[in-house]
Amino acid sequence: AIQLTQSPSSLSASVGDRVTITCRASQGISSALAWYQQKPGKAPKLLIYDASSLESGVPSRFSGSGSGTDFTLTISSLQPEDFATYYCQQFNSYPSFGGGTKVEIK
């Protein structure tokens, strides 16, 4: 089973901050990685797929990078609606998710 480790597990940031979340895979997964945003009581929303492809309709302040075992999600300028929990997911083998990163207001 491929395990994904996200860091940090939580962070506090202010509106306008640049935020970076990392996801490390226990073995190489090429670019088979996606990022999701989840708000309380809601289903996850796809942000990024294939490590760096922006899903249609997602603001361009979100970006993804990486390949192999190390990946990052960057929010270039944090907006009020971005406070949420973020998950990475690999689909190189049967899908698995990271533990999540909660982005809170500073």
Next chain:
Amino acid sequence: QVQLQESGPGLVKPSETLSLTCAVSGYSISSGYYWGWIRQPPGKGLEWIGSIYHSGSTYYNPSLKSRVTISVDTSKNQFSLKLSSVTAADTAVYYCARQPMSRGSGFLDYWGQGTLVTVSS
């Protein structure tokens, strides 16, 4: 616009079988792609359960494979999940979602709103 809607009992007794259905609108399951189930225990992270193709080909999480059956009904444009021998550890919000790929593993672009299933006597 693709929409998915889960339905089924919100309460299941221990050792019984959990059964859920996902109705799809705005896209024909027969057109392709895999269709998956994911769950999330209260306050915890996400776990992928399995997926199915319109042909009936399935792909399951090895940790749940012995208890999971996913089926598809293309005439009703829906797919279903059965999880047997449930325990309190299976209490979770269950989501259905579309995997826009032609293989069993993939990312998930459209999700249902989720349905909470509680396992309790």
